[in-house]
Amino acid sequence: MPSYAAPTKDMQFILHDVLKITEADIPGYDELERDFTGAILAEAGKISSEVLTPLNVVGDTEGCKLENGVVRTPTGFGAALDQMKEGGWPGLDMPEEFGGQNMPYVLGTAVGEMFSASNQAFTMYQGLTHGAASAILAHGTDAQKNTYLPKMVACDWTGTMNLTEPHCGTDLGLMRTKAEPQDDGSYRITGQKIFISAGEHDLADNIIHLVLAKITGGPEGIKGVSLFIVPKFLVNEDGSLGARNGVACGNIEKKMGIHGNSTCVMNYDGATGYLLGEEHKGMRAMFTMMNEARLGVGMQGLAQAEAAYQNAVIYARERLQGRAVTGAENPDGPADPLIVHPDIRRSLMDQKSFTEGGRAFLLWGSTMIDRAHRGGDADADGLISLLTPVIKGFLTDRGYDMTVQAQQVYGGHGYIEEWGMSQFTRDARIAMIYEGANGVQALDLVGRKLAQDGGKHVMAFFDLVKSWIKDNAGQDADYDRDFLDPLKAASKDLQAAGMFFIQNGMKNPNDALAGSYDFMHMFGHVCLGLMWAQMARASRDALAAGTSDAAFHETKLTTGRYYMARQLPATGLHLARIQSGGTQVMALEADQF
Known part of the structure; x- marks a missing residue:
């Protein structure tokens, strides 16, 4: 089974020697002393290696199962989430008033890389919840924040984003899901959404769906799209769970990778929803979640490359094949280890130089988010907006390439499931597609972001x-x-x-x-x-x-x-x-x- 060791030393080097975070004029960064960040990263690394990594192959092998409308997650996922919740990891960089620890986003990014590298499918449950909570935090009313955020920050309730429909992916103006206004201020949501990660599962008491839909009588196309909070179970005024809402999982997709995460077809049949943000401004609210998700997906590409690289290095050091062209380097053995050969070195250097450079890029981008959100810096916000499609598109494309190179180091064993290398490649592949396929990221970069402002x-x-x-x-x-x-x-x-x-x-x-x-x-x-x-x-x-x-x-x-x-x-x-x-x-x- 593949192993994983969190690259905490490299993270510390980037944070303190390169980015010099304690010297940055960003609120909260003066508290990020080397010993403090080191302790957090070490503990996250321990959980990643000891708890999440062993479950990675379990999730890949067992997958998720739909039984009587309930999705059963792989063995051990529930206990692992409980352990994550006990440590407060889901709310690491969320506001204290809702139960978070208010750490800077850059620290959450470093921790998130470890969790994604050790078990991407599992980490998506809490990652999507974080994104949904961020959208409610940015656009919700005080009542909505107080109702949903404490439970979501704690990950007692999880969250999703519902955009795609069977007939429309990127072109959301074509969506058909409808929202009918009700006398009490709520809406009845009717329609079908597909490819909904973590749409249904048995890990949380409630699932808070953020759903894009068109209000009846609103403008045509993308200008008529609004965003709604649609909980799996309605929430009573005292915060307790009420009746089951009109939303159900119709199917779970059979996928190339991330088998441990439930990718669902979600059916909304007159479900009760609550407007999040302004009418017909749904894309503005959703992009709060989308931009965070795109950075997180870039991180996934990097994380899978790192995990695959680590295992390729171990194999290259141990596997004996052939002799070094310059003379035997293991004369007492039947052959030299793979790592003596120039082409293996080339492959490993490709992987190492990408993962270390990509990690610095990702953490640098995260400091811009902190500078924009914590310091109100519009220039930082503009720069990270420009770089978001690059982080998402480049890191996932190259990250996938690196998992293939790592698999190649194993030769035929890389193609055999028991060695575990194919999972890194299969799991990395989705990152090039979801949260906006990489071709769309490139169009966004050239068509919109270059000319912005x-x-x-x-x-x-x-x-x-x-x-x-x-x-x-x-x-x-x-x-x-x-x-x-x-x-x-x-x-x-x-x-x-x-x-x-x-x-x-x-x-x-x-x-x-x-x-x-x-x-x-x-x-x-x-x-x-x-x-x-x-x-x-x-x-x-x-x-x-x-x-x-x-x-x-x-x-x-x-x-x-x-x-x-x-x-x-x-x-x-x-x-x-x-x-x-x-x-x-x-x-x-x-x-x-």
Whole structure:
């Protein structure tokens, strides 16, 4: 069975040596001392390794079962959730007034990576609850907050998001679910939703569904969509549970992965719902949850890559196959371990440089959320809005690729279920699809986010990269050559791609949109390049100061050089594709495919 060890040391390095969180002018960050964050991360890592990891294969093997309208979750999931609740983990970064611990989002992100890496299917139950609670916190009335949030923050009640219908996925303006106003101010919700993660299960006393629907007589299309709170059980005025609502699970999907999470078809038959936010402004309210979910899904891609990588390293060190081309390195054995071979090293370095760079990117993005939400910083909010599709799309695409590479290290054993490597690949695959398929993320990036606020935020990103290069150049020739020069070249590629869109996109939108996917990946590479430049600076400073852990920092520098030399130049390929325009992409007629 695969194992997992939480990368707490790397997280501490990023939080304190790279991001320098205690020095940031973000409310609450001054309390995040190294010993404090270390204790929290260590405890979360222990739960991940000892409680959640052993249940990962159980969830994959048993899956969920629908019995008489109730979904039975895999053996051990209920006890594990009880343990999570006892530790207060579901409410780590939620407000104290509703039972949370009010920790910064960045700490919740670090903890969330561990939980997702150890058991993604299980962690989704509380992750979706967190997202639903955040939407109620942002858009609910005081009465709604007081009714639902204490139970949801504690995870006594869980939450969902209901968007997709059988005939519409991304194009939510086509939805048919209706909301009929009632005299008491509630609404009767009727319709069907599909692909609803954690839509029905036996882990909580109540499930609070957030449902998109159209109020009868409202505007057509997306402008007529509203968001509703639809509990599985109605809640009495004293907070106790009342009658069963008119919502039921009609089926659970048989899926490629995340078998331990119930993906449901939900039927609403005149169910009682309560408007969340304003009429016909449902997408605004839902996007509070969607944006959080997209960052969480980016984290899932990274987390599965990390777990798969850890196991690939163990196998590569232990499996004896062939001899090193430069001479036997295990002369007393029948063969050398796999890890002596250059192509295995290439694969492992791809994985290691991605996971460590991606982790820094994700945690950096989380600090922007804290800066925006805790400090009211509109610029930080604009920048993370720009980067959200990059975090979601790039980290999940590359994260999936890394799980495949880890599986490949095992050879034939990677394809055999008993070794457990296929689960990482199967579980990672959904992250490229849900919460907005990655092609949609790329369209959102190029079609909306680049021009947002007059292009202010993308220009701020370029200025940030330029400032880092300028402020750190000329101090160390090796650092300039290995890190700053590649970062500068990649940033110029990204700017050239943006200029191509500006010059050609208005005349022929296909020229821009045909290159959107490449642009998303190019942007992701530049972000990881920036992260590696910052991590390298921190490690060089630590070595210069005489750190007691020179091996860690030397390894960090070597890994960073690999990314800058072997991965970051991919921006040139992406630029060439973008500048070829949309002509070749759109050349065939539909009936020629």
